[in-house]
Amino acid sequence: MARLIFPEGFLWGAATAAYQIEGSWKKDGKGENVWDRFTHSKYRIHGGDTGDDACDHYRLMPKDVALMKSLGLQAYRFSISWTRVLPGGRGRINPKGLGFYDRLVDKLLAAGIVPNATLNHWDFPQALEDLGGWPDRRSADWFAEYARIVFDKLGDRVAMWATHNEPFIVAFLGYATGDFAPGRADYPSAVRAAHHLLLGHGQAVDFYRQSGCKGKIGIVLDHPWYVPASSRPEDVAARNRVFDAGQGLFLDAVFHGRYPELLSTWSKSLNPDIQPGDMKQISRPVDYLGINHYSTVLIGFSARGGFLKNAREEYSAPGMGKNSVGWGFNPAGLTAVLESIRDKYGNPPVYITENGTTVADTPDAKGFVEDWGRVGYLRSHLRALHTAMEKGCDVRGYFVWSLMDNFEWAHGYGPRFGIVRVDYKTQRRIPKRSALWYREVIRQNGLDE
Numbered sequence: 001m002a003r004l005i006f007p008e009g010f011l012w013g014a015a016t017a018a019y020q021i022e023g024s025w026k027k028d029g030k031g032e033n034v035w036d037r038f039t040h041s042k043y044r045i046h047g048g049d050t051g052d053d054a055c056d057h058y059r060l061m062p063k064d065v066a067l068m069k070s071l072g073l074q075a076y077r078f079s080i081s082w083t084r085v086l087p088g089g090r091g092r093i094n095p096k097g098l099g100f101y102d103r104l105v106d107k108l109l110a111a112g113i114v115p116n117a118t119l120n121h122w123d124f125p126q127a128l129e130d131l132g133g134w135p136d137r138r139s140a141d142w143f144a145e146y147a148r149i150v151f152d153k154l155g156d157r158v159a160m161w162a163t164h165n166e167p168f169i170v171a172f173l174g175y176a177t178g179d180f181a182p183g184r185a186d187y188p189s190a191v192r193a194a195h196h197l198l199l200g201h202g203q204a205v206d207f208y209r210q211s212g213c214k215g216k217i218g219i220v221l222d223h224p225w226y227v228p229a230s231s232r233p234e235d236v237a238a239r240n241r242v243f244d245a246g247q248g249l250f251l252d253a254v255f256h257g258r259y260p261e262l263l264s265t266w267s268k269s270l271n272p273d274i275q276p277g278d279m280k281q282i283s284r285p286v287d288y289l290g291i292n293h294y295s296t297v298l299i300g301f302s303a304r305g306g307f308l309k310n311a312r313e314e315y316s317a318p319g320m321g322k323n324s325v326g327w328g329f330n331p332a333g334l335t336a337v338l339e340s341i342r343d344k345y346g347n348p349p350v351y352i353t354e355n356g357t358t359v360a361d362t363p364d365a366k367g368f369v370e371d372w373g374r375v376g377y378l379r380s381h382l383r384a385l386h387t388a389m390e391k392g393c394d395v396r397g398y399f400v401w402s403l404m405d406n407f408e409w410a411h412g413y414g415p416r417f418g419i420v421r422v423d424y425k426t427q428r429r430i431p432k433r434s435a436l437w438y439r440e441v442i443r444q445n446g447l448d449e
């Protein structure tokens with residue numbers, strides 16, 4: 001059988017995020033963040049779940065690194081909890097919190113695993129939210145200062161950095177729909193939040209360059225593929241509006257130093273306060289672009305569809321089902337995303353920083369999960385990725401979401417995205433079929449066609 005081989009040096013890893021796995025929400029002086037507050041408020045999270053204990057990774061970290069090594073991972077993408085480092089979001093540094101990441105990085109390096117650290121995976125300090133949060137322009141400085149402190153401590157050993165993870169979700173689910181922390185629902189605040197997230201990103205990139213560290217720094221964006229519901233012009237226009245208001249907003253700003261035209265044609269109240277120099281600051285060159293991709297969405301025109309006048313529906317390729325949170329299955333969408341980035345943004349080096357799915361895992365008596373559904377998802381997406389690379393897209397690595405089952409935000413612990421099963425009662429980790437399959441992919445640097 002022919003084999004699909006990836007280029008030499010292609011980086012294979014797995015990803016997690018602090019709030020989703022660490023637990024120990026108050027341990028060693030950690031401060032409160034917006035997800036701590038949000039999960040402790042009533043009716044926000046399915047089943048009333050919280051990240052208080054999660055996967056207990058804060059305590060089990062050395063074992064988890066040993067697990068990563070046993071799975072043959074070449075890289076590990078994790079995030080840093082801002083309020084472990086700075087309990088109040090700024091000011092006093094908490095050496096114990098910072099020390100945790102220091103030890104994690106050393107353990108990874110000792111295991112031969114490349115550390116890939118994200119500074120903001122959504123767990124913004126509650127103290128700073130109380131001062132105005134991301135819609136407040138000062139948030140850009142707060143973030144950059146936190147980034148500087150972390151670079152000082154870890155910059156000599158961490159090879160890959162991301163400023164933000166999915167800033168669209170932070171801004172729009174956090175401040176426009178209110179579905180995610182901090183749960184505010186005010187569209188203009190969300191647009192301002194987006195601008196300040198970007199500004200903070202650019203300022204952190206400057207600090208990174210000034211630090212003299214030799215690693216790579218970039219930003220991680222969520223990028224579904226969007227398909228118009230029909231070829232009718234109003235559906236195509238709705239599709240383009242959704243792209244511009246989500247991915248285009250961040251991509252155009254970072255790579256072209258401007259916002260999509262859509263933003264300036266929105267009502268005045270929606271325009272963020274863009275000051276001279278902002279767009280230049282935001283568009284500082286990055287070393288790579290991180291893309292989180294899961295599914296394809298059909299977009300049609302709907303007069304009642306809010307600001308963007310759209311209706312959306314998850315799309316699955318013929319014969320393919322939906323996953324347990326209702327997302328579609330369309331591997332070709334990943335190829336399309338990568339080609340669109342190649343064509344619109346000058347073919348930057350891309351890492352797939354997240355890709356994966358949740359299936360209804362059923363463990364056998366020993367706790368082993370034959371998750372062939374997940375294997376099928378991953379295999380077909382790696383094929384789609386390979387196709388994009390054959391078409392000239394500059395992709396340098398792939399991180400599966402997620403290393404282990406974890407706290408899936410507003411869904412709580414129901415959906416399981418891990419290639420390793422977590423028994424939340426005992427905190428036992430059991431690699432699933434997909435983990436064993438992925439280890440083989442990494443070993444061969446490719447897969448059977």
Ligand code: NOJ
Pocket residue numbers: 017020165166292354401408409417
């Ligand atoms: C994107 C987010 O970065 C991650 O935190 C989340 O768990 C996965 N997608 C799955 O929804």
